Amino acid sequence: MKAIQHILGEVDELVIVVGSAQFNYSEKDPFTAGERVLMLRAALKEAGVDLGRVIIIPLNNFENNHSWVKYLESYVPPFDVAYTGNQFVAMLLRNAGYRVVQQPLFSRDIYVSTLVRKKMMDGDETWRELVPPSVAKILDELKSVERLRVISAGEADPLKW
Ligand SMILES: Nc1ncnc2c1ncn2[C@@H]1O[C@H](COP(=O)(O)OP(=O)(O)OP(=O)(O)O)[C@@H](O)[C@H]1O
Numbered sequence: 001m002k003a004i005q006h007i008l009g010e011v012d013e014l015v016i017v018v019g020s021a022q023f024n025y026s027e028k029d030p031f032t033a034g035e036r037v038l039m040l041r042a043a044l045k046e047a048g049v050d051l052g053r054v055i056i057i058p059l060n061n062f063e064n065n066h067s068w069v070k071y072l073e074s075y076v077p078p079f080d081v082a083y084t085g086n087q088f089v090a091m092l093l094r095n096a097g098y099r100v101v102q103q104p105l106f107s108r109d110i111y112v113s114t115l116v117r118k119k120m121m122d123g124d125e126t127w128r129e130l131v132p133p134s135v136a137k138i139l140d141e142l143k144s145v146e147r148l149r150v151i152s153a154g155e156a157d158p159l160k161w
């Protein structure tokens with residue numbers, strides 16, 4: 001939320017791309033793209049962000065990294081600056097001619113999704129302090145702890161089915 005609010009201080013409209021949208025029920029991507037959109041919108045509303053300035057677009061991954069920017073362009077409205085904390089994404093966008101701003105990271109040692117997922121699986125209730133209250137509520141409704149535990153036990157491996 002801090003990163004989004006910082007960026008909204010610099011731009012008129014923000015397109016948030018929800019990457020790896022085709023993945024779900026996996027250890028790294030436990031939630032569907034739709035569930036991630038739901039959580040994002042709830043947290044934005046809770047933070048008082050004007051949703052009229054934000055467009056959320058889920059995007060599947062694409063096998064060809066060089067052409068990924070062209071693929072991205074076909075899913076999002078035209079944009080003139082890209083914000084990312086990811087150096088690889090920054091390189092791809094720069095090589096395609098875009099202005100890229102390295103987005104500031106806030107308390108990155110604490111706010112790491114891998115850590116939140118680990119705490120949930122370990123039964124460490126302090127995961128609740130690492131997400132906005134509205135997101136904690138949705139994660140409870142989705143029975144996320146149970147989902148993560150079943151996934152980590154290997155039950156969700158698509159090759160198994
Ligand atoms: N603490 C943070 N402050 C600001 N932006 C962040 C922070 N953590 C992640 N981001 C931004 O969110 C986007 C996704 O990052 P990333 O996938 O590495 O998140 P993550 O929380 O580390 O997830 P995971 O642990 O599952 O890999 C990036 O653009 C990154 O800059």
Ligand SMILES: NC(=O)c1ccc[n+]([C@@H]2O[C@H](COP(=O)(O)O)[C@@H](O)[C@H]2O)c1
Nearest residue numbers: 019020061062064065068084085086089
């Ligand atoms: N070839 C690809 O599909 C490709 C390449 C680079 C980044 N991405 C996506 O970009 C995201 C990472 O960017 P951020 O760290 O800025 O969120 C990932 O979700 C990934 O799915 C996809």
